[in-house]
Amino acid sequence: MPSINVIGMGRGHGLGAVRTMPEFRAHVEASPLSEAQRRTLVDQAEILIEGLYVHLPLKRAMHAVDPLQSLRLLRSRLPMLTEAEFHISLQRVFLGLRDLHTNYILPDRYVGFAFLGILVERCVEGGRPQWIVTKTFDHLTGDPDLVVGAEVTHWNGTPMAIAVERNAAREAGSNKAASLARGLENMTIRPVRMSLPPDEDWVDLTYRVGAAEHETRLPWRVFESSTDLGGGDASAELPTGISSPSSHLIGLDLKTELSRRVKRRLFAPSSLKEEARVERSALDVPRATKAQQEAGIVPTNRPTELKARTVSTASGTFGHLRIYTFFMEDRNIAAFIEEVARLAAVLPKDGLILDVRGNGGGFVIASEFLLQFFTPRRVRPEPMQFINTRLTADLCGRVADYRDWKPSIDESITTGAPFSRALPLYPEDVVNSVGQLYHGPVVLITDALCYSATDIFAAGFQDHAIGPVLGVDENTGAGGANVLTHEALRADWTGGPLRALPSGAAYRVSLRRCLRVGDRFGQPVEDLGVVPDESHQLTRRDVMEDNVDLMEAAGRLLAGGTVRVLGAAVGAPANGRVTLTLQTESIDSVDVYLDGRPVGTAVTPDGTTDLDVSVAGATPDSVLRLEGFDGDDLVASRLIAL
Template sequence: MTLATYVEMPAPRRAVEGRTDDLLPAELTVAFGAGDAAIPGSVPLHDFLRTAGTLTHAERMVIVGQALLMLEGNYVHLPLKSAMHAVNPVQRLRLLRARLLRQTDATMDPERTFHTEMSAIFHSVRDLHTNYLLPQPFAGMIAYLPFQVERCTDGGRTSYVVTRLAQGLSAPTFGVGVEITHWNGMPVDRAVAVNADRFAGSNAAARLVRGVDSLTVRSLRLHLPPDEEWVTVSYLDAQGVRRELREPWLVAPNAPAMADAEVLTTAAASMGLDLHADETGRARALLYAPRAVEQQALGDAAVELSTEPAEVGGEVPSTMPLVFRARSVATAAGTFAHLRVFTFNVPDPAAFVAEFVRLVELLPQDGLILDVRGNGGGHILASEFTLQTLTPRRITPEPVQFVCTPLNLEICRRHEDNPTDQIDLGPWFPSLDQSVETGAIYSSAFPITPEDGANRVGQRYFGPVVLVTDARCYSATDIFAAGFQDHAIGPVLGVDDNTGAGGANVWTHGLLKALRDVPADPGSPYVPLPKQADMRVSIRRTLRVGALAGTPVEDLGVRPDVRHEMTRRDVLHGNADLLDAAGALLAGRPLRRLGLVTATQDDGTLDLQLTLAGIDRVDVYVDGRPRGSRDVADGTTSFAVPDGAGAGVVQVQGFAAGVLVAARTETL
């Protein structure tokens, strides 16, 4: 579909009151972008909006009533958010309901007004887990412009640069590297601030990055369509000439989600996801990496897997191309592994960990740059199961708490004994039941992630690791970053002052309704929502472990150990300065190796062949029992365990100067 004809014309010079610079010189030109839509099925925004506006008065009453039920009866952060942000979303919903009671189908407000009020109420708590999800025709759709803008800082000066163009955009002077100066006539930093104020980030850094993201991509499931039907972008071209581009907003179906949070499964009950980040990530994949979307849909059949270690500058293909990007990178400090984890939103955490291990074992072993920027989270078990692969220490999963309400108490009572759906809420039930007498605000804290699963695989990468974060990291990724820091796995290198600070497990209205209906409950207060409308709330809040044990993650997030400002070289040349900064943190750190090959001899002896580096002592355990200890040196050595045949699990722990530095666990 051709969207427009490219036109370039001189803009008249005019005086700007109070301005003495040459912001609007005679060379300024205006271009109307032309080309085909980047995503098949795209339509202009004004055409899409003709299909909206079908909610009846009765349907609006249902939506408001269910929102009141969830925020008052399930929302774990309500006491914190009401105090911290001086808001009262429950009272605002009551007022909205009162206004609706005075209206009819003939006199009710326009539907956009209703959606605006509902969205504003949910956004007021500044919690990206707690959302009002718009009904048809908005569900599953995105609004987009065919280019991406990123923020960078050089020499103390902040700028906004175009870093990617979608296929089909045709504007000769508008390309990668041009600097955006104004957005619809506003200075671009002001436009970003206005957008940031509309979004529910838990801290200033989280709101800012979402202000940048929303310039060009918006999930209509979570946010109303843009007020403007087209955008006028002022920019400096490659020759420094000031120009303008006018682009229409387009609407298209988004790529499908990789996990379903509505069905009654362990995955749905263990979800920790910033839905906006997930929707935006899938939209960007459609725009800029459509081949990866196709490969993800086809699975293993679309990927030619490698069993050879990555060469310098080479990539290791993944069976999950929308989840991982694995490659070897050369930095100023040496060659290291770089593994990008785009999301934890997968249905099977064991498969996620298996692919993670396969990739890191094919990457350089002298240091790993683990990059989770932009990762909005997903399956909490996938995030916490992964930590064990990077450290010899035993992983303690983060504990979570319910807020004590009669509604949460009844749900936990129904799932106290781990029924057939395998969602076990029994650990939280006694304290919720007791709160009726004690008046406690929160239940006792227990982990969602089973501790045995968080330690079953054991360490698989033995080089030093640095974790790279930004303010888009949220939910399960917040939990992962907190666990990485709490278990002292390595330094955290942040491009923002905090992660997104989403410290909770999130449940949808559909999942809450399904949980309450097991066993069947004709008196359930949850009723179906109309026209695919939905809602999500933070249901259990997470607490940190280790040195910060008991500290909530919500609103605080994870502060990096080292800060790096993204530069123009970063956003235009593959994160070059960021990778150099990460490489500098890895360089000089001790290198460890602990390879293990097992064999059973005819006399029943279990023979262990060890490959070692950076280790001066090994202790051997078989099925949890100590079977020997030995001083060792770099190289290979063997260790015989008499009568070890038939053992189930062997673990070798490696020490340096009395400190545990490596561990290998193998199931025989």
């Protein structure tokens, strides 16, 4: 084998200050925490985990861990630990919970991302797993053979399958699929404030291009990348009817979200250019570029979060809506919801592929609100529970938004119930205020990096029988909780036991766990996740050619569905009545309700049907609900404001 190449990095990379691993270690060790500061971190971690952490009984049973004893041991050893040993020990306590909501975020001087400059993805070809280089940073130098499409066979001399397994064991995935997905991602990119730092200064990579085998050395580098580690704030634009602060509506795997942003910066400069183009545009909806027209892309005013396109498959032409995140950096949740509604109206009606792979969650309301767009049934938001402890009782007694949970927590003193009553984060009417907008068949694509609000979205999609869930992994990430930061809890909880953390360190904690509805009523999402109805193993063509085989698999599922039409024009009211001109297709009959009260029904052959209904007693806020049936099955609905 020829002598090993060493990967360098050219100028003009735009990443700012970049350090090697030895330089980064020296940087973070220059300002160590005092013993008192370390003790504060351990004490506050113990308060969170013992008094507020909703998954503690589950994690103890499922993963055989004792985080509280680990914290006690850490406290007793504080004087003997180096700076690095302390942070690694505390981080391991949290990683041992296998909960990506509950994190220790290291002090400010650890801000940054460690990266190798390549992205590696797994696929299956001819029944054999392969790990393919699918992206390279444009500014890498030193090895012209390391190109997109190269197959990685060994990692520091270890076969890739074994290397991925070993790295997965260091990660906090709730199930095997999630651990493997996060283990692979962390092998090339990781936020050093939230992950154990690389042990090695470089990685020796063995890879194959065609029949030729090559070896190269990729140094770990760290570039500074600050970001908002919080959640919602008072400026968030929420749907009408929600009184909770947006900081109480977060369900986010922060690590996945941060990695998504950095991947865009390193590997998708065209997406950043599109974001800038949209921001410069004076139009509500940007015009399609020539390249977008040729690729079937539908322009969106939210390109950071959404990508819409038309895909042609052997089974037909369908819409493909990629939802990258439910976390709106500008906090404009209402604008995100409105844009999804607009895109649903302009994409093909024969079927829609909703694709949430790699979506680490965000605002729970942003995910659950969308479900109504695709189902004729009323959506039931997933209910949430606190763990019953002295501290959750105190918290719910002091914070107005949590007081509905307080009586059931107080009752646990006599009942011994481990969890509070399960209540939704917002009224059910909020997530049913728009109703069904898309009446074609829908399929949802998931993977093991789906987490939190995206887990909740996938669970709601399955629980409301909207359509098949097509998974490229055997499970979603299985994050089932509403998460708050230590800082947000301290600000809300006047008189509580939380104290300021030193040097910019932070904690996040799963505060309320979510339960499923429908046929899986009461089942927790945490650690169990959403098991797909159908499976597809990503192929080399998928990772190299924009998911072409995956789209074919989704198309076959959509082709088995029925395209329906349910629309109505409302005539002018006269004598307390209106005429509805119904437009229907593949719907046998339509029932009409005024503010929940039945006012009419009609048999509806394909085409138009006039129906005269009473609107006596209607108010300016009144709504007609149309329900379309195929035989006895509810198959379509629509809300019409009078």
